Structures are given as structure tokens and as C-alpha cells.
Amino acid sequence: MDMKRDYYEDIRFFTSGVTVFWFVVLIVFLSAFPFLVKNYYVYVANYMAINVIVAVGLNILVGYTGQISLGHAGFFAIGAYGTVTLMTSAHVPFLPALFLAAGTAAFFGFLLGLPALRLEGPYLAIVTLGFGLTVTQVIGKLDFFGGRQGLHAPDLVIGSWNLDTDREFYYLVMVITVVMVVAVRNIIKTRVGRAFIAIRDADIAAEAMGVNLVVFKTLAFALSAFCTGIAGGLYAFVLRFIEPEIFTLLMSIMFLAMVVVGGLGSIMGSITGACLLSWMDLQLRNILSFPHVGTWLESLSRMYFSITGVSNIQFILFGGIMIAIMLFEPLGIFGIWIRTKKYWKTWPF
Numbered sequence: 001m002d003m004k005r006d007y008y009e010d011i012r013f014f015t016s017g018v019t020v021f022w023f024v025v026l027i028v029f030l031s032a033f034p035f036l037v038k039n040y041y042v043y044v045a046n047y048m049a050i051n052v053i054v055a056v057g058l059n060i061l062v063g064y065t066g067q068i069s070l071g072h073a074g075f076f077a078i079g080a081y082g083t084v085t086l087m088t089s090a091h092v093p094f095l096p097a098l099f100l101a102a103g104t105a106a107f108f109g110f111l112l113g114l115p116a117l118r119l120e121g122p123y124l125a126i127v128t129l130g131f132g133l134t135v136t137q138v139i140g141k142l143d144f145f146g147g148r149q150g151l152h153a154p155d156l157v158i159g160s161w162n163l164d165t166d167r168e169f170y171y172l173v174m175v176i177t178v179v180m181v182v183a184v185r186n187i188i189k190t191r192v193g194r195a196f197i198a199i200r201d202a203d204i205a206a207e208a209m210g211v212n213l214v215v216f217k218t219l220a221f222a223l224s225a226f227c228t229g230i231a232g233g234l235y236a237f238v239l240r241f242i243e244p245e246i247f248t249l250l251m252s253i254m255f256l257a258m259v260v261v262g263g264l265g266s267i268m269g270s271i272t273g274a275c276l277l278s279w280m281d282l283q284l285r286n287i288l289s290f291p292h293v294g295t296w297l298e299s300l301s302r303m304y305f306s307i308t309g310v311s312n313i314q315f316i317l318f319g320g321i322m323i324a325i326m327l328f329e330p331l332g333i334f335g336i337w338i339r340t341k342k343y344w345k346t347w348p349f
Contacts, residue, residue: 034167042166048278049177050231055258055274057227063264065220066200068125071132072255075225077247078105079232102229109225113218140244150243257318263334272333
């Protein structure tokens with residue numbers, strides 16, 4: 001029997017030869033992917049990877065600490081605008097600008113975590129919702145950030161490497177995504193992660209056992225905001241143009257849906273939920289072009305609703321998916337994976 005004698009043995013990334021094999025397969029696949037598919041699918045992969053960073057960071061807060069947030073679009077906006085502004089106005093190189101902007105998002109996350117010491121449930125959700133809406137309104141009013149006209153992202157250059165295509169940007173995004181996911185996974189396995197879980201399960205009992213609620217609740221918000229700020233900075237260079245109207249309440253809801261659909265308290269669940277809903281989001285934006293389905297939706301909208309509302313059909317489906325997950329599989333995609341794995345381990349018995 002393989003007994004663990006130290007909590008930090010949980011941090012080991014490669015626990016067996018099987019893990020090493022599949023990790024090598026993953027790295028080889030990610031490295032070859034841009035050469036195997038069309039440029040559009042490289043863009044889709046970049047979009048998925050950015051949402052993976054957000055979902056993993058939000059899972060720290062929602063899945064592991066048990067606090068809810070409907071304002072992560074605000075942290076996303078801070079990361080995007082902070083990175084672009086530092087590069088254009090202060091001429092800071094990309095990577096330092098990215099981490100400075102993420103640090104700014106983490107600072108605002110720390111401030112937002114202070115009300116979490118006294119609020120929970122729907123009350124905390126309202127506070128985070130107000131924060132997300134306030135950030136976009138403030139950014140839209142300041143000419144320094146381009147106002148309502150937005151900002152164009154500058155040319156992305158790292159040393160002598162000019163990343164002017166989706167394929168070149170892909171490798172940067174994937175490296176940062178892998179590093180962020182591994183870092184979050186290790187944090188969850190340490191004393192800090194165990195403190196988060198203790199707060200989620202019973203905060204009064206956790207405090208009685210010596211867990212400092214002030215430190216760890218605000219730390220959870222700061223870490224989650226930092227991850228989201230990193231993703232926001234990368235997102236600005238995927239779009240190449242940002243404006244306040246992009247960072248809406250619906251974006252925050254989609255981030256939360258990724259975590260819930262993937263499975264609360266699961267790193268792999270966050271990754272799969274982010275990939276699935278990112279793909280659905282991009283595909284459903286052109287739902288009117290789907291054979292038969294698009295024609296049916298258009299006629300239905302003309303008869304009972306407004307044709308302009310069809311563009312938001314993805315959010316209706318996201319809501320339906322979340323309801324179905326809560327009713328039939330509260331653990332999300334991760335729960336389905338656990339049930340499938342147990343079935344095949346015991347098959348045919």
C-alpha cells in the first residue's frame with residue numbers, strides 16, 4: 001500500500017508512469033495542434049485556453065472556498081485594460097504589463113473580499129454583481145481608457161519574437177495556461193487549499209481550529225481575481241480591440257456556468273466545463289446559419305419575440321444546461337466522469 005507521509009507529497013505532479021505518459025501525449029498534441037487544423041480552430045483553442053484560466057481561478061472562490069461571485073467580468077476588464085494601457089501609455093513590455101495588470105485585479109479582489117467576511121449567499125452575489133457593473137461603467141467614462149470607443153491592442157512583441165498571428169500567439173497562451181493550472185492545482189493541495197476547503201465546509205469550525213477567516217477569504221478573492229486578470233490581458237490580444245460593452249453581466253454568468261457545469265471543487269471539471277461552454281458560445285453565435293434550426297428559430301422569434309434576441313440564444317441554453325446539471329448531476333461533468341470510471345472499474349459486476 002502506498003502511504004503518504006507528508007502533505008506535500010500531494011503536490012507531486014507525476015504520481016505514476018501513467019501520468020507521465022499522458023502528460024507527454026498532451027504536450028505533443030498541443031504542440032502539433034496549430035499545424036493540424038485551420039486557423040479558425042487555433043483561434044477557438046486560444047479562446048478556450050483563456051476561459052480555462054478564468055474557470056480554474058473562479059473555482060478557487062466558488063468551488064473550494066464556497067463564496068459566489070457575479071463580478072468576475074470586472075476583474076477580466078481590469079486585466080485587459082490594465083495590460084493594454086501599460087503597454088501603450090507607459091511602454092511596459094507585455095509580460096510585466098500582464099502581471100502588473102493581474103496584480104491590480106488581485107488588489108481589487110482583496111478589497112472585494114472584505115465584505116465577504118460578513119456576507120454570504122445572495123447578499124455576497126449582489127455585492128460582486130455591483131462591482132462588475134461599476135468597473136465597466138467607470139472605464140467607459142474615462143478618456144484615459146478610450147471611453148466608449150475602446151482601445152486597440154498594440155503589436156505583441158516578446159524580445160525578438162513578434163506574435164502577429166493566432167498560431168504564434170497560441171504557444172504563448174498555452175504555456176501560460178499550463179503554468180496557471182499547475183500553480184492552482186498545487187495551491188489547492190497545500191495548507192492554503194485545505195484552509196479554503198475547511199471554510200467552505202464549515203467556516204465556524206474552521207475558525208475554531210485556527211483558520212484565519214480574514215486572511216483566507218480575502219486571499220481566495222485575490223487569487224481568483226489574479227487568474228482572471230491574467231486571462232483578461234490575454235483576451236485583449238485575441239480580440240485586438242476591447243470596449244466596455246464586452247465585459248457584461250452575461251460574461252460573468254458564463255464564467256460561473258463553466259465552473260458549475262464542469263464540477264465545483266474540481267480542476268479537471270473547470271477545464272472541461274470551460275472548453276465545452278467556450279465551444280458552444282462560439283458556435284451558437286451563428287445559430288441562424290444552422291440548417292433547419294436557424295430557420296425555425298427565426299420564424300419563432302418573428303411570431304412571438306424579437307429577431308434581435310436570437311443572438312443571445314446561447315445564454316438561454318447555458319441556463320438550461322445549468323438547471324439540468326443541478327437536477328440530474330450536481331457534480332457536473334466531473335461527476336459524470338467519476339460515475340463512468342467506477343462503472344468500468346467494476347464491469348461486468
